[in-house]
Amino acid sequence: MSELTHETRGQTLWITFNRPQARNALTFEMYEGLAELCQNVPTDGSLRAVVLSGAGGKAFAAGTDMTQFRAFDTAQDALDYEARIESVLEAVERCPLPTVAAINGACTGGGAAIAGACDIRLAAANLKFGFPIARTLGNCLAAANLARLSSLMGAGRVREMIFTARLMDAQEAQSCGLVSEVLPDEAALLERAAALADHLAQMAPLTLRATKEAMRRTQAAARAEDADLIELCYMSNDFRRGLEAFLAKEKPEWTGT
Numbered sequence: 127m128s129e130l131t132h133e134t135r136g137q138t139l140w141i142t143f144n145r146p147q148a149r150n151a152l153t154f155e156m157y158e159g160l161a162e163l164c165q166n167v168p169t170d171g172s173l174r175a176v177v178l179s180g181a182g183g184k185a186f187a188a189g190t191d192m193t194q195f196r197a198f199d200t201a202q203d204a205l206d207y208e209a210r211i212e213s214v215l216e217a218v219e220r221c222p223l224p225t226v227a228a229i230n231g232a233c234t235g236g237g238a239a240i241a242g243a244c245d246i247r248l249a250a251a252n253l254k255f256g257f258p259i260a261r262t263l264g265n266c267l268a269a270a271n272l273a274r275l276s277s278l279m280g281a282g283r284v285r286e287m288i289f290t291a292r293l294m295d296a297q298e299a300q301s302c303g304l305v306s307e308v309l310p311d312e313a314a315l316l317e318r319a320a321a322l323a324d325h326l327a328q329m330a331p332l333t334l335r336a337t338k339e340a341m342r343r344t345q346a347a348a349r350a351e352d353a354d355l356i357e358l359c360y361m362s363n364d365f366r367r368g369l370e371a372f373l374a375k376e377k378p379e380w381t382g383t
Contacts, residue, residue: 130159131181137174138323139167139223143237146182151191152236157210160240161217169222169335174327176221177319178244179228180237183312186227189235192263195369204360205353208268211236215271218243219342222335224326228319229253229305230312234293239267242274242304245338246322249305250315253296261291264368264380266359269352277345279304 131142141163143150160178167173180186190211198204218225218240227244233255241247241255249255259265267275267288275284279302287294296308309315326334359365363383371378 129153130156132163134173135320136324137172137327138320139163139173139176141176141178142181143179143187144181146180146184148191149185149188149232150180150182150237151188153191154194154210157190157214157236161214164217164221164225167221167223169331171331173223174331175323176223176225177228177323178225178240179316179319180230183230185232185237186229186241187234187237188232189237192369192372195263195365198360201357201361204356207360208352208356211239212268212270215239215243215274216342219338222338223331224329224334224338226319226322226326228315229255230315232293234258239271239274242271242278247299247305248307248309248315248319248322249296249299250312251296251308251310253299253305253308254293255295255299255304256291256293257288258291258293260288262368262372262378264359264362264364264378266355268356269350270346273345273349 129145131144133140141160143152143156145151164176167176198207224246225244227241227247229241229247230250231252231254233241233253235257238255238257257267259267272284283302294304296305299305300308307318309318364378364380368378
């Protein structure tokens with residue numbers, strides 16, 4: 127079975143992260159598949175919205191499958207990875223149709239970044255959202271991703287959340303504007319996502335498309351250079367220790383080198 131599934135329901139494209147045994151941790155193939163789907167949605171009126179969700183009832187997506195990081199040997203590997211992820215996030219942002227993230231359970235790392243790139247986020251009451259990298263891997267987020275998240279919930283909250291490695295619950299996510307609605311469970315979440323997609327299908331598509339693109343351009347103008355920071359983290363001894371400790375389910379010992 128495909129690890130990234132998609133189907134058309136009425137005028138909505140439903141995309142599902144489908145690795146429930148791994149809490150929908152994202153492989154490179156899943157990232158690329160998502161980007162391709164977003165880039166190739168028809169604009170002839172046959173589809174009017176896109177909904178993203180995670181299979182299995184426990185997670186939207188728990189970030190990048192970390193075993194893939196073992197192949198990193200050079201700074202260019204790290205830079206290429208972050209550029210690759212950013213190209214996927216840009217594909218989600220540039221999708222000409224409105225995108226809705228229906229978030230159930232864990233939404234961390236790359237999964238949280240994808241949700242942040244969507245236009246509207248709905249959450250179930252069991253939401254856990256964040257980037258616990260200061261506790262787990264010792265890597266960093268690209269500047270473009272930090273800018274995207276800061277525009278959603280404020281720079282101070284993003285900084286504090288990453289520094290403390292805590293996960294945000296549904297109530298806080300709604301109070302800070304990260305999610306627009308909180309539903310009691312997964313069934314209610316998916317039902318509401320379907321209803322919202324149907325509602326969006328009744329709106330003027332060019333208005334939505336122009337608004338999305340104008341906001342993307344405004345945000346893109348504020349992005350900073352970050353290659354030196356990516357190299358600093360990904361090429362560090364700490365990152366190697368953090369990766370192997372995480373995969374071994376142990377606590378890493380940080381040295382700052």
